[in-house]
Amino acid sequence: MNKTITIDGNAIPFEDGQTIMEAATAAGVYIPHLCHHPEYTPHGSCKLCTVRVNGRVCSACTFPAAEGQDVLNNTKDLNDDRKLITQMLFVEGNHFCPSCEKTGNCQLQAVAYYLNMLDDHFPHFYAHREMDASHHEVMIDHNRCIFCTLCVRASQQKDGKDVFAISGRGINKHLIVNAQSGLLKDTDLEASDQAAHICPTGAILIKRTGYTVPIGERIYDHKQIDEVALAEESRPLSKEIDHG
Amino acid sequence: MQEILTDCGAEDVLGLQIGGPSGTFISNQEFDRKLAFEDLATGGSFIVFNNSRNILDIAHNFTHFFAHESCGFCTPCRVGTSLLKKQLDKIVEGHGSAGDVVALEELCQLIKTHSHCGLGQTAANPVLTTLERYPELYQSQLKLISYEPGFDLDAALETARRMANRDDAGAHLAQIDVE
Numbered sequence: 001m002n003k004t005i006t007i008d009g010n011a012i013p014f015e016d017g018q019t020i021m022e023a024a025t026a027a028g029v030y031i032p033h034l035c036h037h038p039e040y041t042p043h044g045s046c047k048l049c050t051v052r053v054n055g056r057v058c059s060a061c062t063f064p065a066a067e068g069q070d071v072l073n074n075t076k077d078l079n080d081d082r083k084l085i086t087q088m089l090f091v092e093g094n095h096f097c098p099s100c101e102k103t104g105n106c107q108l109q110a111v112a113y114y115l116n117m118l119d120d121h122f123p124h125f126y127a128h129r130e131m132d133a134s135h136h137e138v139m140i141d142h143n144r145c146i147f148c149t150l151c152v153r154a155s156q157q158k159d160g161k162d163v164f165a166i167s168g169r170g171i172n173k174h175l176i177v178n179a180q181s182g183l184l185k186d187t188d189l190e191a192s193d194q195a196a197h198i199c200p201t202g203a204i205l206i207k208r209t210g211y212t213v214p215i216g217e218r219i220y221d222h223k224q225i226d227e228v229a230l231a232e233e234s235r236p237l238s239k240e241i242d243h244g
Numbered sequence: 245m246q247e248i249l250t251d252c253g254a255e256d257v258l259g260l261q262i263g264g265p266s267g268t269f270i271s272n273q274e275f276d277r278k279l280a281f282e283d284l285a286t287g288g289s290f291i292v293f294n295n296s297r298n299i300l301d302i303a304h305n306f307t308h309f310f311a312h313e314s315c316g317f318c319t320p321c322r323v324g325t326s327l328l329k330k331q332l333d334k335i336v337e338g339h340g341s342a343g344d345v346v347a348l349e350e351l352c353q354l355i356k357t358h359s360h361c362g363l364g365q366t367a368a369n370p371v372l373t374t375l376e377r378y379p380e381l382y383q384s385q386l387k388l389i390s391y392e393p394g395f396d397l398d399a400a401l402e403t404a405r406r407m408a409n410r411d412d413a414g415a416h417l418a419q420i421d422v423e
Contacts, residue, residue, distance in 0.1 A: 088323035173316035
């Protein structure tokens, strides 16, 4: 007999070794997330996937599913807090969706849509962040980095390189690249690397492709992120997933 | 608590910080409480403040400390402790208005509930434990207006004034609506 947990009152089957996120995704239950990606080691830092497991606050992407768990996911309290956490990410960096070339394909924007975020709520940090356009095919706009570390993990775990890392502490945390000069052009990153395509926001972009799909015809212009995420992340993970 | 204070000869006590910055602040009405896991837990830190000290200064100092100490791994603590620092600064510096203490408490609960580790989970304690005991102290800092922006409106226009080469009354903004 299958082992099960309950999520919002529904029985969800799981296998030993699965996280709550993995069991939920396989069963067609969406848990909001940004730093989680099924192909990479879970990180548990964005805190968007916070659920309550038998009353205790846990990150669904790192917490192992186990018999007897009663999980709350899609509740007003949790979604209200997830919206506040999303708003924190928006005010921390400089996110101008209407003028960003990732608009419509951006997971940060799509999560904000999903959570019905209508304002920034918190005061802006107006952080001064640089751009790195030195590489001939790939650019970094640090204004949009949310420190999910997906590029760090993709470079190490998929590309067999070590192009990206996070440096600094606290609010001064920032993305760095593996080159003496600190410039992307001096790393061994190539546009075909998974790390160049994994960014959930518009922080890492492939040059000269920004408007090949017109605004209005992009992924989240027509679909909610729950539908897109479940379709992409519950299928067998052999094909490259490209959000760009 | 009273026994320890008597033993060490503490006089004119305003309150105690038990368990360091992430612990609990207790007022001088609570000295019958006990040092114990079941009541006031501490690894040894026991800070005595006399009546020359300002409660808001204490919370302010500890809150800045936590924003500096945050490693930045998780969103609620990385962004939250810095937002908390800003929000408390706004109130302590006299720029708070109606709703700012409520916003302060909302932020504290969010950081406490969702942070990844103990630092974030306790970073709001200096504000929460003092706010619980001295709500009027926080409220008395607020201006009697409905809202004041979190930044200096007039200073923000300085670049535009310079570029437009004007400095007349119409090129200035008051921080609050004068009614």
